[in-house]
Amino acid sequence: MNWRLPNSLQNMSNNLIRIGDIEKFSIVDFPNKIAVVVFMQGCPWRCPFCYNQSLQNPNAPTEAAWENLIHLLEHRKGIIDAVVFSGGEPLLQDGLPQAMDKVKTMGFEVGMHTGGYRPEALQKVISKVIWIGFDIKAPLEENRYKEATGGAGQVDKVKESLQILLESGIHFECRTTCDPRILNTDDIYKIADELSTLGVKEYYIQKYRPIESDKTTKESDCEKFFQDEKLIAYLKTKFAIFDVRK
Numbered sequence: 001m002n003w004r005l006p007n008s009l010q011n012m013s014n015n016l017i018r019i020g021d022i023e024k025f026s027i028v029d030f031p032n033k034i035a036v037v038v039f040m041q042g043c044p045w046r047c048p049f050c051y052n053q054s055l056q057n058p059n060a061p062t063e064a065a066w067e068n069l070i071h072l073l074e075h076r077k078g079i080i081d082a083v084v085f086s087g088g089e090p091l092l093q094d095g096l097p098q099a100m101d102k103v104k105t106m107g108f109e110v111g112m113h114t115g116g117y118r119p120e121a122l123q124k125v126i127s128k129v130i131w132i133g134f135d136i137k138a139p140l141e142e143n144r145y146k147e148a149t150g151g152a153g154q155v156d157k158v159k160e161s162l163q164i165l166l167e168s169g170i171h172f173e174c175r176t177t178c179d180p181r182i183l184n185t186d187d188i189y190k191i192a193d194e195l196s197t198l199g200v201k202e203y204y205i206q207k208y209r210p211i212e213s214d215k216t217t218k219e220s221d222c223e224k225f226f227q228d229e230k231l232i233a234y235l236k237t238k239f240a241i242f243d244v245r246k
Helices: 066-074 096-105 119-128 142-148 155-168 185-198 219-227 229-238
Strands: 019-026 035-040 082-086 109-114 131-135 171-178 202-207 241-245
Touching (some): 019 066, 066 096, 082 096, 109 119, 142 155, 155 185, 171 219, 185 229, 202 219, 202 229, 219 229
Parallel strands (some): 082 109, 109 131, 171 202, 202 241
């Protein structure tokens, strides 16, 4: 199923997109840029490690609005370099290309965080962005992606989106959140082999920090990926740029 926001939510008054929240100042969401982060409402996946569960439901009430973003950006010119569209999953909303165009006309560079669920939507915005952070949830196999996304899967769409990125020539990174409940070190080896074979040059592994509902995962479980010196050394050989994020 090509899940996305209902038309009734796509065309709300003057809102090009439906926004769940806005981070007014970030130095970590766009490489070497000071950015505003736009958390777009709605996501087709239910990843067990999701830190933004409030953004999953496309119909959830939200106080943020497109007008709030434009007002903020008008007063941040000269302070903010860029706008990052995040989520949720920004590619679900059909108003994204127009929203990006508007932000660009205001003088800001554009980036995006995505899991690549809608490659046809990625194709429409790829020329508008200068950087993308691409989440790799698990080894690129349908059964593993279903496990990592709460049953949604659709790994073929992820692969298609990744190919679009590779062919585009834009700067992008791939990254994996190492949730020990669904991934082990062998999985990270497999992901690294898959990505490097495809031609990915930049990869990061990110530490999982137990979400509120996770009462069983221990710190040692989360750290095991990063304490595995053999794994870290291997990853450094597979990518031109590799690092860990803790």
